[in-house]
Amino acid sequence: MGVIVAVDGPAGSGKSSVSRAAAVELGYAFLDTGAAYRALAWSVLEHGGDPEDAGDVERALDGFAFTSADDPAERWVRVGDVDVTEAIRTPRVTAAVSGIARVPAVRARLNDGFRARLAAAEPGVVAEGRDITTVVAPHADVRVLLTASPEVRASRRARELPEEDHGAVARSIAERDAKDSRVVDFLEAAEGVTTLDSTDLDFAGTVGALVALVRQAAGLEPVS
Numbered sequence: 209m210g211v212i213v214a215v216d217g218p219a220g221s222g223k224s225s226v227s228r229a230a231a232v233e234l235g236y237a238f239l240d241t242g243a244a245y246r247a248l249a250w251s252v253l254e255h256g257g258d259p260e261d262a263g264d265v266e267r268a269l270d271g272f273a274f275t276s277a278d279d280p281a282e283r284w285v286r287v288g289d290v291d292v293t294e295a296i297r298t299p300r301v302t303a304a305v306s307g308i309a310r311v312p313a314v315r316a317r318l319n320d321g322f323r324a325r326l327a328a329a330e331p332g333v334v335a336e337g338r339d340i341t342t343v344v345a346p347h348a349d350v351r352v353l354l355t356a357s358p359e360v361r362a363s364r365r366a367r368e369l370p371e372e373d374h375g376a377v378a379r380s381i382a383e384r385d386a387k388d389s390r391v392v393d394f395l396e397a398a399e400g401v402t403t404l405d406s407t408d409l410d411f412a413g414t415v416g417a418l419v420a421l422v423r424q425a426a427g428l429e430p431v432s
């Protein structure tokens with residue numbers, strides 16, 4: 209089995225962007241687990257279902273054919289033959305996703321798929337998502353909780369969404385964290401998980417810190 213790097217943390221902490229860049233640098237595969245939850249939320253909405261209704265969500269889960277790029281240099285996400293790469297990032301899907309993520313059958317089914325992908329990745333994989341270090345891959349070679357202060361996370365996310373009100377962006381992040389943390393704990397590092405706080409780091413510095421942790425743990429560089 210290849211090296212498994214697991215990264216969790218709160219909304220806007222840099223899990224996907226930092227993990228993707230680290231995967232490129234390491235020559236590893238990349239797995240964005242949130243994309244699968246988003247794609248299922250998209251499917252529920254597409255079928256006219258209610259994301260808060262477990263029955264509607266389980267019906268959409270039946271035959272849910274999620275695929276996404278393993279190569280961190282690629283960015284596609286598909287449900288069956290439909291490319292949903294952009295559609296899963298809309299505010300409508302973002303608002304629906306915490307609801308579907310609460311359904312136990314969803315978590316069980318998606319986790320099975322994630323574990324199969326982790327087991328197949330050579331020479332390694334960087335996987336990110338809120339329960340990766342604790343539930344999906346507690347056995348990972350490197351487990352990191354990536355965080356930053358709420359203000360810094362909101363400012364970084366607001367820079368991505370210049371048309372949206374800064375206060376609304378900050379509230380959306382806080383609300384999603386509040387909802388999601390009822391299901392999994394990604395605010396405190398579990399035992400054996402290293403906290404990487406990027407509040408005072410720039411993007412390159414954060415990627416460099418994650419890559420250094422991986423190289424140390426994988427024995428590719430001496431621990432300084």
Ligand SMILES: Nc1ncnc2c1ncn2[C@@H]1O[C@H](COP(=O)(O)OP(=O)(O)OP(=O)(O)O)[C@@H](O)[C@H]1O
Binds near residue numbers: 222223225242410414
């Ligand atoms: N250290 C950093 N310095 C500056 N910008 C950063 C840093 N880390 C991440 N960012 C930026 O912060 C924004 C949020 O990052 P990203 O989308 O990767 O977070 P996330 O944890 O995956 O969020 P979510 O859970 O909401 O999907 C992005 O614009 C990213 O480029």
Ligand SMILES: Nc1ccn([C@@H]2O[C@H](COP(=O)(O)O)[C@@H](O)[C@H]2O)c(=O)n1
Binds near residue numbers: 243245340
């Ligand atoms: N391991 C995970 C990953 C994601 N979720 C849920 O999906 C939402 C979207 O995740 P992003 O990382 O793409 O923002 C997230 O808010 C969670 O509701 C999850 O439960 N577990």
